[in-house]
Amino acid sequence: MKGSLKPVKETCTNPAFLKIAITATLLVLFFLVPSASARDYTLEEATTNITIDPAGIVHVEESISYTFDGDYSEVFRVLKVSPGESIRNIQGYCSDNACTFRVEETSEGYELIGELLTPTPEKVTFFVSYDHYGVVKVHNDVSEFHYKLWGEEWEKSLGNLKGSITLPVENESEIQYWIHPADYTQNVSVEKNTLYLRTGEIPSYRWYEIRVVFPRIESPNSSIVQIDNSEGLKEITAIENEYQRKVSILNSLYGLTVLFALIYLAVPFLIYFKYGREPKIDYEAVYEREPPTDSKPAIVNAIMQGEIGIPTMDGFTATVMNLANLGYISLRTITSEESKAYGLFKSKSEDILIELESPESYAKAEGKFPELADFEKDVLNLLKKHASGNKISWNKLKKELGKGTDFYDFILAWDEKVKRHIAVEKLFKSTGNKYMSIFGAITTIAAIIYFIAVSNFFPSDAFPRASNVKILVILIAAFGIVMIIFSAVFEKALGRWTPEGRLFYERWNNFKKYLTDFSALKEHPPESIELWDSYLVYATALGVAEEVLKNMSLVVPAEQMETSHFYYVYHSFGQFGSGFESAYSSSAPSSAPSSYGSGGVSGVGGGSGGGGGGAR
Known part of the structure; x- marks a missing residue:
């Protein structure tokens, strides 16, 4: 037996690989494992049981159930004391002895604090009780208990609230009550002398209150209750009826708002x-292989690309190119060298030189130059204004146009002049x-x-x-x-085109399709470079110059390209449109709690109690 080959276990000892693996693992742990410092809590439910004794002392027993995620040091309950009120006999504790209870007096009342054990229990119920004096208001005809069972200063929403109010009466016929806002209430009932209620979720920073009217306390003690020497029931009823009327109106408004x-x-x-x-027209052509009308490039742009009748910057650029195509200006690339680092390095930069034909050339070649529209003459005069010796570089022109607001004002006036050449109402209905x-x-x-x-x-x-x-x-x-x-x-x-306008739009849109469809251009190319130049001008007006340039480079023979008006600027052609646009942008100027009722009866939302609390 010659021997046998045993499989060899390969171990990855590449330090780079180990470093990448460890880094990836740490990143996964960082994003997937919750941060140790992250913490939150929820208020699952609360109960408020209130008993009013015959003298008007209000005994309150509350419980607030917390669920914790993370470490907290204490739970707290803020009690507010309004003028004429006082709170006594405050007591408190936590379920399972999870906290140590203490009371701190504040400028507005008291803060009841439960210092939590470490680590923080997952679930804690905080129990507090106290006697509230001066809450019951005794009018000449009835006694009134107006109380917030849940205050507006809780930063967390409450899952639900269960409450009861036991009154010093014999039976339910002696009780009248109103709940604000009723939207939170899920169930309410009265059994003998006790009113029971249960809510759904109460959002954060929202209150929930009840107003109860019962027979007048005989011989009221001003140290226990507030005494109001006026008829209270009529005013209370008026306030509550007004509130219910507004609730009804709001419900109707809500339905109407949804319907609207x-x-x-x-x-x-x-x-x-x-x-x-759009209207139907008798036109079914797939392509237009030549400009369908003799409209000026800026006119075509204003109808096809811009707001109807208002050209875009492509229309202005196409007008400049058309001046070159008609022989009024010429374009060529110029190259300059710059020395850097004390002459050790040299860099080349390219620019476009714009040359204007002299007035003498116009005189010698009478009839050679086509007549220009007034808005085309404005563009030519703009170039003359910035030229020196009938020449100006594109970079210099762009900088000069971007200074001040002259170019911005020029374009606004130029747009209006172009629009005057278009019978918009015959083409489009807005x-x-x-x-x-x-x-x-x-x-x-x-x-x-x-x-x-x-x-x-x-x-x-x-x-x-x-x-x-x-x-x-x-x-x-x-x-x-x-x-x-x-x-x-x-x-x-x-809006919609008129039949005449839709025919114009469809024909020019088909010409645009022809210019951008390489196979159509290759199969039926323009017969001369002069036509190519004309088509490139319209392609600029239609916003597809870059695609047409690409197609031209693939279809037109090199010797023909050399005779084009734009041959020397093909590779820097994109500077035109973006340059005028940036100059225009540079020259643009800089742009620049309520209550209802009065007197001895508080309005909705004006009940005693309330306050807030939470955990920290």
């Missing part, structure tokens, strides 16, 4: 179907677009006024549904703003 939002969403579609659908802009503006303004009115008349703490209404109103206003912007930016979406 649905109708509002449908309006753009209705406007489109009425005013935005009715739907105008209606959408007006509708968006009116509804946005109305939504803002509506939002302010709802905020003023229906505070969210007293009327939680008002928050839902305001959210809907905000969405409606936002949609209105979007519609205004959409109408301004996409004018053609909600």
Whole structure:
């Protein structure tokens, strides 16, 4: 037997590999394993059991159940004491002896603190009890207990609240009660002399209160209750009826707001179907292999690319190129060298030189130069203004145009001059677009006024549904703003072409398809370089110059390319459009808690108790 080959176990001893593996593991642990410092807590539920004795002393027993994730040092409950009130006999403890209880007096009342054990238990229920004096208000006709069972200073939402109020009466017929806001209440009942209630979730920084009216306490003691020498029931009933009326109005407003939002969403579609659908025309061509009309490049741009009748910067660039194509200017590349590092290194930079034909050339070649439109003459005069000796470099021109606001003002005036050459009303109907802009503006303004009115008349703490209404109103206003912007930016979406305008658009769009379709160009190329130059000008106006340049380089023979007006600037052609755009941007100028009721009866949200608490 010659022997046998045994498998060899390979071990990875590459230090780089080990370093990468360790780093990757640490990163995974960092992102997947919760940070040790992360902590949070929730308020699962709370109970408030209140007993009012015949003299009007209010005995309160509360429990707040916490669930902790992380380390906390204490739980706390803030009790506020209003003028004419006092709190006595404060006691407290935690479930399973999880805390040490203490009381600290504050400027507004008391802070009941439970110092937690270490480590922090996962679940803790904090129990407190106290006697509240001066809460019951005794009017000439009835006694009133107006109390916040849950205060507005809790930073966490509460899962649910269970409560009971036991009153010094014989039976339920002697009790009248009102709950604010009722939206949180899930169940309420009265058995003999005790009122029971249960809520759903109460959001953070929201209060929940009850007002109870019962027979007047005989011989009230002013050290125990507040005495109000007025008829209270009539005023209380008026306040509560007003509150219920507003709740009813708000519920109706909410339904109407939802209905309006649905109708509002449908309006753009209705406007489109009425005013935005295009007319049918008898035209089925796939391509146009030559410019379908003799329109100036800026005119084509203003109709096809920009807001109807207003050219984009591509239209201005195409006009400059057309001046070169017509022989009024010429373009060529110039190269310069710069010395750097004390002459040790040299770098080359390229620029485009713009040369204008002299007036003498016009005189000698009468009839050679086609007549220019007034807006084309303006562009030529702009170049002359910045030229020296009928020459100017593109980089210098770009810098000069970007200084001050002259170029910005020039473009605004130039746009209007181009627009005067277009019979817009014969090509395009903007009715739907105008209606959408007006509708968006009116509804946005109305939504803002509506939002302010709802905020003023229906505070969210007293009327939680008002928050839902305001959210809907905000969405409606936002949609209105979007519609205004959409109408301004996409004018053609909600307007429509006339039959004449649609034929113009379809023919020029098919010419654009021909210019950008390499196979179509290769199969049916323009017959001369002069046509190529003309097509490149229109391609610039249509926003597809880069694609057409690429196709030209693949289709046109090199010897023909050398005779093009743009041969010397092909490789730096992109500087034109972006340069005018940046110069235009550079020259642009700089842009620049409520209550209801008065007297001896507090309004909704004005009950005693409340306060807040939490954990820290």
